[in-house]
Amino acid sequence: AQRVTQPEKLLSVFKGAPVELKCNYSYSGSPELFWYVQYSRQRLQLLLRHISRESIKGFTADLNKGETSFHLKKPFAQEEDSAMYYCALPYNNNDMRFGAGTRLTVKP
Amino acid sequence: DAGITQSPRHKVTETGTPVTLRCHQTENHRYMYWYRQDPGHGLRLIHYSYGVKDTDKGEVSDGYSVSRSKTEDFLLTLESATSSQTSVYFCAISGGQATDTQYFGPGTRLTVL
Numbered sequence: 365a366q367r368v369t370q371p372e373k374l375l376s377v378f379k380g381a382p383v384e385l386k387c388n389y390s391y392s393g394s395p396e397l398f399w400y401v402q403y404s405r406q407r408l409q410l411l412l413r414h415i416s417r418e419s420i421k422g423f424t425a426d427l428n429k430g431e432t433s434f435h436l437k438k439p440f441a442q443e444e445d446s447a448m449y450y451c452a453l454p455y456n457n458n459d460m461r462f463g464a465g466t467r468l469t470v471k472p
Numbered sequence: 473d474a475g476i477t478q479s480p481r482h483k484v485t486e487t488g489t490p491v492t493l494r495c496h497q498t499e500n501h502r503y504m505y506w507y508r509q510d511p512g513h514g515l516r517l518i519h520y521s522y523g524v525k526d527t528d529k530g531e532v533s534d535g536y537s538v539s540r541s542k543t544e545d546f547l548l549t550l551e552s553a554t555s556s557q558t559s560v561y562f563c564a565i566s567g568g569q570a571t572d573t574q575y576f577g578p579g580t581r582l583t584v585l
Binding site: 373408454459464 | 503505507512513514515517520522528530531562564569571573574575576577578579
């Protein structure tokens, strides 16, 4: 069955350091993957999606079919990047499966 | 924020009582979803709707029912609340299917004592 795994519940980096939030998936076919983010006291919102191949707030994510991964990366973390990050995968046309989430803390 | 509101925002109730949570949208989106958010589990889909009176089960639907009598409202009912249903509940909407961007409401924190 399709599922998403985020192996790190917590991730802490210093400001200016590179950050990588891991996401692995299991899916038979060509997946479309998403990263959603929830900042403190804000709503969960889309950060980026695989199909658009764009960079949002300096974040990028590359789909690696060989490793079945969709890791989220940013070369220089900022304090305002501190948030909860969820990787997500459509289970079927109507159902989105989310990972357990990774809480990123960027320390000054 | 997309025009999505949830009510109530906080609720404390006792085991065995019925509870109804409301999601209201002003975006005229076809799809509406109810998720629960729990530590270690992320977001899990409870039920979704793909149109008025059209609903289906998600991953964790046991103990929950939904109704959608109007495009703008999607109700989630716990017929007899249990402590395991203590959670934060999020409503989301999208214009298309799951592969479209989902827009989330502010969440409802439910505590079942």
